Amino acid sequence: MIDALTNWLGPAEWQAVRLSLSVSFWATLASLPLGIFIAYALARWSFPGKQILNGIVHLPLILPPVVTGYLLLITFGRRGMVGQFLDQWFGIVLSFRWTGAALAAAIMAFPLMVRAIRLAIEAVDPKLEAAASTLGASRLWVFATVTLPLILPGIVAGAILAFAKAMGEFGATITFVSNIPGETQTIPSAIYAFLQVPGGEDAASRLVLIAVAIAMAALLLSEMVGRRVARMVAGS
Amino acid sequence: MTLSVAIRHGFPGFDLDVSFEAPAGVTVLFGPSGSGKTTLINAMAGLLRPRMGRIAVDDWVLLDTQAHRILPPHRRRLGYIFQEGRLFPHLTVRQNLHYGRWFAPRDARHENPARVIEMLGIGHLLDRRPGALSGGEKQRVAIGRALLAAPKLILADEPLAALDEARKAEILPYFERLRDEVAVPILYVSHALPEVARLATTVVALRQGRVVATGPAAQVLGDTAAVGARAAASTLTARVVTHHADGLTELITAAGPLWLPRVEDAPGTTLRVRILAHEVILSRARPEGLSALNILPGTITRIHQGEGPGAVVHLAIGSEDILIRITRRACATLDLKPGDSAHAILKSMSVARDRIWTATGPDL
Numbered sequence: 001m002i003d004a005l006t007n008w009l010g011p012a013e014w015q016a017v018r019l020s021l022s023v024s025f026w027a028t029l030a031s032l033p034l035g036i037f038i039a040y041a042l043a044r045w046s047f048p049g050k051q052i053l054n055g056i057v058h059l060p061l062i063l064p065p066v067v068t069g070y071l072l073l074i075t076f077g078r079r080g081m082v083g084q085f086l087d088q089w090f091g092i093v094l095s096f097r098w099t100g101a102a103l104a105a106a107i108m109a110f111p112l113m114v115r116a117i118r119l120a121i122e123a124v125d126p127k128l129e130a131a132a133s134t135l136g137a138s139r140l141w142v143f144a145t146v147t148l149p150l151i152l153p154g155i156v157a158g159a160i161l162a163f164a165k166a167m168g169e170f171g172a173t174i175t176f177v178s179n180i181p182g183e184t185q186t187i188p189s190a191i192y193a194f195l196q197v198p199g200g201e202d203a204a205s206r207l208v209l210i211a212v213a214i215a216m217a218a219l220l221l222s223e224m225v226g227r228r229v230a231r232m233v234a235g236s
Numbered sequence: 237m238t239l240s241v242a243i244r245h246g247f248p249g250f251d252l253d254v255s256f257e258a259p260a261g262v263t264v265l266f267g268p269s270g271s272g273k274t275t276l277i278n279a280m281a282g283l284l285r286p287r288m289g290r291i292a293v294d295d296w297v298l299l300d301t302q303a304h305r306i307l308p309p310h311r312r313r314l315g316y317i318f319q320e321g322r323l324f325p326h327l328t329v330r331q332n333l334h335y336g337r338w339f340a341p342r343d344a345r346h347e348n349p350a351r352v353i354e355m356l357g358i359g360h361l362l363d364r365r366p367g368a369l370s371g372g373e374k375q376r377v378a379i380g381r382a383l384l385a386a387p388k389l390i391l392a393d394e395p396l397a398a399l400d401e402a403r404k405a406e407i408l409p410y411f412e413r414l415r416d417e418v419a420v421p422i423l424y425v426s427h428a429l430p431e432v433a434r435l436a437t438t439v440v441a442l443r444q445g446r447v448v449a450t451g452p453a454a455q456v457l458g459d460t461a462a463v464g465a466r467a468a469a470s471t472l473t474a475r476v477v478t479h480h481a482d483g484l485t486e487l488i489t490a491a492g493p494l495w496l497p498r499v500e501d502a503p504g505t506t507l508r509v510r511i512l513a514h515e516v517i518l519s520r521a522r523p524e525g526l527s528a529l530n531i532l533p534g535t536i537t538r539i540h541q542g543e544g545p546g547a548v549v550h551l552a553i554g555s556e557d558i559l560i561r562i563t564r565r566a567c568a569t570l571d572l573k574p575g576d577s578a579h580a581i582l583k584s585m586s587v588a589r590d591r592i593w594t595a596t597g598p599d600l
Contacts, residue, residue, distance in 0.1 A: 131322040133309040134281050135385050136339030141310075145335075149326045 009210075013203050015182055016190035017210055023098055023186055024166035027106035028113075028159050035110060035162075036155065039117035040143075060172075061111040069175025072104055076176070100177040101184045105166035113162040120154020121147070153229020157222045164218035168211065187211050239263060239389065239421050243279050243289040252276065252286075252445040261437025262415045262422045264453070266429075266463075271442040273425045277393050280423065281316050282309035293389050293421060310339070315382030315420070317392040321374040323366035329377050330362040336385025344386040347418075355417070356380045356410055372403040379410055383418065390414070390422040396431060404431075405590070411435055412593070433457055433471045433510045434593050458557050460540040460548045468513035468548045468559045476505045484529075484584065491553035495529040495584050499592055510591040513548055513561035517581040520570055530582040534558065536574050539567065551580050 009017065041047070042054055060068050076083040077095045086092040094100035124147055132142045170188035177184040179193055191207045194200030242255035252272045256263075265273045278284040280291055280298065285306065291299040298312045299305065315336065323332050333353070337345060353359050356376045366374055375395055382390055392411070396404045408431065415422060415435060426432050432439060436453035441462035449462035454471045456462050463469075474487040474494055487494040487507065494509065501507060522531060534553035541547045547567045549560045558580045572578070 127318070127320070127322055128324060130281075130283050130309070131316065131318060132324070132335070134283070134312070134314050134316040134391075135336030135381070136310050136313070137335075138308075138310050141339070146324060146326075 009206060010203060012181060013190065013207055016185050016187050016207065019098060019101075019182070019184075020167055020186040023101045023105055024163050026099075027102040027109060027166045028163045030102070031106040031110055031113065031162070032155070032159060035113040035158065036117055039114045039121055039158075040147075042114070043118045043121040057114050058111045060108050065108065065169070065171025066175050068107065069104060069172035072100075072107070072172065072176040076100065076103065094177075096177050096180060096184060098177075098183055101173050101186060102166075104172040104176045105169045105186075106162075108169045108172050109162035109165035112165050113158040116158030116161055117151060117154050120151035120157075123154075124150045153225055156225045156229070160218050160222040160225070164215055167214055167218075237294060237419075237421055239293050239423065241276075241280065241289075241291050243276060243286045243291070245275060245279065245284070245286040245289070247275075250445060254440075254442065254445065254447050256440045256447055256450045258421070258423075258438040258440070258450075260419075260421050262411070262424050262435045263438045263440060264432045264436040265423065265425045265440050265442060266427065266432050266436075266456075267442035268427055270444070272445040273427075273442055274393060276442075277391050277423065277425050280389075281314055281391055282307060282312050296388050298389075313340075313344075313386070313388040315385045315387035315390040317375075317378050317382045317390065317395045319394045319397050321366070321371075321378045323369075323374055323377055323381070325366055327365075328362065329358065329364050329366070329369070332366065332377055333358075333362075333380050333384055336381055336387075340384075340386035345384075346386065347384055349384060352380050352383050355413055370403075371399050372406045375399065375403075375407050376410060379407075379414065383414070383420075387420055390420050392422060392424045394425050394427070396426075396428070408434060429457070429463065429467050429469070430510070430591070433469065433591075434508065454557075458550070458559055460559070465513075465540060465544070465546055465548050465561065468561055470511045470513070470557060470559045472509045472511065472556055472558075474507045474509050476501050476503045476507065478503050489554075489556060491534070491556035491558060492532050493530075494582075496587050496592070497584055497589070499589075501594060505594060508593045509587060511558070511582060511587060512591075513559035515582065515586045516558060516560040518549060518551070518560045518562055518566075518570075518572075519579045519581055520576075522579055523581065526581065528581045528583045530580075530584060532558065532580045532582075533577065534580060536572060536576045536578055538574055539572060541567075549578075551578060553580065 038057060042050065073095065074080050078087060078093065083094060094103055129142050129146055132146045137145060168188060173186060174189055179185050179189040185193065187207050187210065191204045194204040237260040239258045243252060245252045252275055254272065254276055265276060267273055275284065279286045279289065288301050289299055297305055298307050324335065333349065356379060358376050358380060361369060361373060396407055399407065412435065424435060439453050439456035440447055441449040441456055449456045449459045457469060457471050460468050472489045472491060474489040476499060477486040477488050479485050479498060483498050484495050485499045487496060532553045534551040536549055537552045538550040539547055541564060545563050546561055547564045549562060549572060551558045551560060560580055
């Protein structure tokens with residue numbers, strides 16, 4: 001099936017699909033722990049600056065993606081404050097690399113991920129967590145053995161949503177890491193590039209089909225997982 | 237074993253100031269809603285931090301604000317049985333049962349899971365999820381989960397309140413077995429008198445955040461000020477003497493012999509019998525030609541007059557105190573005074589089977 005797919009797609013298109021999947025996968029996986037932590041903090045803790053944190057998390061959802069991309073460039077670019085530091089101390093360069101594309105995708109998908117997980121955490125009855133603590137579980141154990149399993153559906157739904165969003169990220173990515181085939185050219189950038197050259201419509205429409213298929217699959221999957229999780233939490 | 241509790245805490249509009257000591261067995265916190273029972277039990281569990289207080293089971297100090305010792309809930313070594321069960325929905329019954337056990341110190345795991353599962357009759361449920369259990373089954377699993385956590389103190393917050401009468405009757409015997417077969421002290425919150433009379437070793441009666449009475453169950457439950465005149469009842473400890481051919485059972489109590497409709501228990505068994513004050517008749521002279529079989533002579537020690545038309549007469553018979561609820565008019569007509577002698581008359585048939593329970597009380 002992979003063979004059929006590679007034959008149907010040209011090498012440049014196939015490269016874009018593979019890169020998109022890999023960028024989205026790593027963007028989702030790497031941001032998941034922080035996403036769970038932030039969602040937990042927003043759902044359960046009260047601390048000064050909570051609303052500001054909430055605002056920052058949601059900012060990429062509202063800002064023009066180009067603005068987010070530009071902010072990433074001046075922060076994580078080679079001359080940017082964080083970028084310079086990462087380069088000098090760890091030899092990590094993000095700008096114009098696939099890792100930078102993953103960072104841009106992660107930041108753009110982050111609000112969706114946090115929202116889904118936060119809703120799941122808010123649905124967990126704190127009384128169950130209190131019961132666990134009276135039975136001898138420390139806070140960390142309560143989280144690991146009660147909270148985490150109960151919010152698992154929310155985490156999976158949030159991750160799938162974030163993955164789908166990352167697959168479609170365009171504005172911030174192209175601003176931050178440009179559109180380099182094989183390095184930073186994801187499906188949306190490739191579609192954009194194909195549409196700029198005469199005769200690129202066929203390749204573009206093949207990629208469009210793939211983008212639609214992946215988005216549909218992600219939605220169906222998250223729907224399925226959501227239903228299973230609801231059944232599990234109901235305990236039957 | 238001594239449970240000692242002293243808690244002071246304030247909410248806007250509510251002030252809790254409670255202290256009591258209780259021996260081993262079941263200590264019931266008894267009182268109407270809003271009397272501070274749940275606040276108190278949550279302070280004991282560590283789910284609420286009181287302004288001041290000290291809680292200890294013998295030398296195991298859970299809380300001592302003066303010594304700045306405040307154990308977090310997970311280090312208090314409790315078994316908390318909640319009203320709503322609070323079983324973990326994502327775990328099977330077996331996993332729920334072992335949850336607390338897993339965190340308990342190895343050398344403290346005295347309870348054998350197989351024995352607990354057998355005692356609670358939940359062996360056939362082990363692989364199910366809580367969502368597939370009935371209310372009564374859930375509560376039995378919750379009892380097992382608390383017990384297997386190797387607790388130094390079991391807390392139970394109205395564990396039967398969410399159940400219907402049939403389910404209550406199903407669960408109560410398990411609490412009796414807990415009281416009689418497990419050495420762990422139990423603090424049990426309830427506002428249901430029959431439950432209290434049946435389970436309690438010690439009763440702490442609360443009202444508006446204060447202790448209004450505390451002591452052995454029979455004593456507090458006979459205290460009209462603590463439980464209210466309408467609910468007045470005496471709780472007698474009785475031993476089965478013999479079963480008679482005509483269907484009656486003869487019992488012996490500290491107040492004298494008692495004839496009741498047949499009880500199933502074997503001769504020698506110790507029972508608790510709860511006699512509602514309004515079912516007892518008072519007579520100055522020993523009546524003749526009366527159908528009632530139980531006529532016990534005694535001395536009036538106290539007459540409690542409420543605001544309503546009723547009065548509760550305390551009649552000392554042997555070392556027991558029988559409560560009799562009569563009208564104030566009868567009280568005046570008969571000219572009853574403390575020190576007078578009188579007879580308590582009880583129809584055998586008026587003591588319903590559900591007010592007689594097996595008990596491991598003090599020997600007679």
